[in-house]
Amino acid sequence: xxxxxxxxxxxxxxxxxxxxxxxxxxxxxxxxxxxxxxxxxxxxxxxxxxxxxxxxxxxxxxxxxxxxxxxxxxxxxxxxxxxxxxxxxxxxxxxxxxxxxxxxxxxxxxxxxxxxxxxxxxxxxxxxxxxxxxxxxxxxxxxxxxxxxxxxxxxxxxxxxxxxxxxxxxxxxxxxxxxxxxxxxxxxxxxxxxxxxxxxxxxxxxxxxxxxxxxxxxxxxxxxxxxxxxxxxxxxxxxxxxxxxxxxxxxxxxxxxxxxxxxxxxxxxxxxxxxxxxxxxxxxxxxxxxxxxxxxxxxxxxxxxxxxxxxxxxxxxxxxxxxxxxxxxxxxxxxxxxxxxxxxxxxxxxxxxxxxxxxxxxxxxxxxxxxxxxxxxxxxxxxxx
Numbered sequence: 001x002x003x004x005x006x007x008x009x010x011x012x013x014x015x016x017x018x019x020x021x022x023x024x025x026x027x028x029x030x031x032x033x034x035x036x037x038x039x040x041x042x043x044x045x046x047x048x049x050x051x052x053x054x055x056x057x058x059x060x061x062x063x064x065x066x067x068x069x070x071x072x073x074x075x076x077x078x079x080x081x082x083x084x085x086x087x088x089x090x091x092x093x094x095x096x097x098x099x100x101x102x103x104x105x106x107x108x109x110x111x112x113x114x115x116x117x118x119x120x121x122x123x124x125x126x127x128x129x130x131x132x133x134x135x136x137x138x139x140x141x142x143x144x145x146x147x148x149x150x151x152x153x154x155x156x157x158x159x160x161x162x163x164x165x166x167x168x169x170x171x172x173x174x175x176x177x178x179x180x181x182x183x184x185x186x187x188x189x190x191x192x193x194x195x196x197x198x199x200x201x202x203x204x205x206x207x208x209x210x211x212x213x214x215x216x217x218x219x220x221x222x223x224x225x226x227x228x229x230x231x232x233x234x235x236x237x238x239x240x241x242x243x244x245x246x247x248x249x250x251x252x253x254x255x256x257x258x259x260x261x262x263x264x265x266x267x268x269x270x271x272x273x274x275x276x277x278x279x280x281x282x283x284x285x286x287x288x289x290x291x292x293x294x295x296x297x298x299x300x301x302x303x304x305x306x307x308x309x310x311x312x313x314x315x316x317x318x319x320x321x322x323x324x325x326x327x328x329x330x331x332x333x334x335x336x337x338x339x340x341x342x343x344x345x346x347x348x349x350x351x352x353x354x355x356x357x358x359x360x361x362x363x364x365x366x367x368x369x370x371x372x373x374x375x376x377x378x379x380x381x382x383x384x385x
Contacts, residue, residue: 007101008137011056012144017096025090026052028148029064029098030141034078036071037133039112044068046133047103052087052095061093069102069133074114077130086148098142102135151176154214156196161212164189170202170214201296203326203346213325218344220328223319225310227334234332236308236339243269244276244301249294251280261287263294265302276301306343313356321357324348330361 012026035048046069052062064085071077087095112132122128126136147155152175158168197204197214204214225232245265253259267273278297284290310330312321326348332339347360 006134007099009056009100010098010140010142012096012142015056015097024096024144025093026087026095026098026142026144027090027146028086028143029083030139030143030149031065031083031100031137032139033081033083034136034138035067035069035081035134036078037069037131038071038074038077038116039114039132040069040071040077041074042114043109043112044070045105045109047105048135049101049103050083050085051099051101052093053097053099054094056097058097060099061095062088064098069135077117078136100135100137102133149176153177153196153200157193157212157214160189160193160196165210166206167211168214169211170204171216205326205348215325215327217327218329218342220325220345221323222329222331222342223324224331224333225312225319227332227337227339229312229316229334231313231316233311234308234339235310236306239305239307240270241305242301243304244274245270245298246273246275247294247297247301248275248277249280249284249290249297250277251284251290251293252282254285259287259290261290261294263291263298265295265298269302269304306339306341308339308343308361310359310361311356312359313354315355321359322350322352322355324357324359330359 012024029050031050033048040046048065048067048069049063050065051060052064053060064087065083067081067083070079072079087093116132117130119129143149143151145151145156145159147159152173154168154171154173156177157170161168202214202216203220204212206212227234245267246262247265248260248262250258250260262275264273276297278294280290280293284293312319312324315321324345326345328345329342330339330345331342343361345359345361349358351357
């Protein structure tokens with residue numbers, strides 16, 4: 001950016017105002033930039049200013065940052081700066097658009113006499129020829145949640161539930177998300193909850209109509225059920241249709257170049273290599289993230305798929321079917337143990353009047369358990385990929 005009033009914009013939800021969500025405003029901004037240019041060391045004639053607006057073409061409501069464009073020396077043209085600002089009274093100003101501008105200071109200035117560097121006509125970011133005065137934006141984070149920068153997944157889920165009249169119970173996460181963007185604006189809080197939890201792969205259920213309980217996979221009670229127990233009815237199938245022990249992940253790096261990695265897993269389920277190919281989401285722009293994406297896929301697909309249901313009737317003092325929850329594990333014991341290994345409970349349908357439960361387990365499909373009772377009754381399932 002070299003000319004007067006050069007600028008860049010970021011507008012919340014691409015300018016689409018979400019009906020019924022008046023609290024969606026920009027709260028904080030983190031901006032990592034280089035400021036400088038070949039005149040900036042000797043002639044500090046320009047400023048970097050960041051404004052908050054309600055709309056792209058609206059007036060400037062708040063000046064979030066103002067600083068001189070300077071350079072460390074006549075030969076080293078760029079000065080890195082970390083800008084961390086909070087929006088003052090976002091509800092009052094209704095800031096939904098961020099504008100970063102290069103502005104000339106007021107007053108009359110002498111014409112620069114410094115000798116410009118030789119132009120190489122490089123046009124790639126990071127190697128391009130320096131302008132007289134300008135900025136380079138390395139990284140930008142905009143926070144539109146009332147949580148501000150403290151965007152831990154459990155706090156996000158808690159905030160979604162709190163505004164709907166529910167409370168959160170579950171793991172406390174120590175990490176914060178780097179990026180969280182909805183491809184489509186959620187129609188309601190149930191849809192937002194589904195989207196956020198889909199990235200975590202947790203089990204969740206609402207049993208009392210007010211508290212939503214989250215649990216990591218296989219973190220619940222371990223149940224052992226005798227195959228010969230007359231209280232049980234078993235239905236179990238095995239399949240290798242979606243068993244893969246290698247995956248090729250294709251992704252684009254931060255320069256838009258197509259890259260790919262291959263992750264290998266356990267071959268014991270089928271005895272040979274069987275690979276799948278995935279196109280990673282646009283948010284994955286590094287090899288590390290692509291490998292994490294591939295390992296998560298293999299964790300759900302490298303084992304033989306054992307899908308089953310057991311119906312349990314009555315309480316024998318050891319296994320009460322009304323106490324089984326998603327995230328628990330089932331292991332079959334006794335004679336005719338055709339269900340080998342330990343399998344996660346993915347869905348439970350309770351029949352309190354009959355004192356029985358239908359327990360689904362051991363499938364690579366991730367079933368979301370009981371939807372919020374006040375929003376939508378019943379269950380819904382998606383494939384865990």
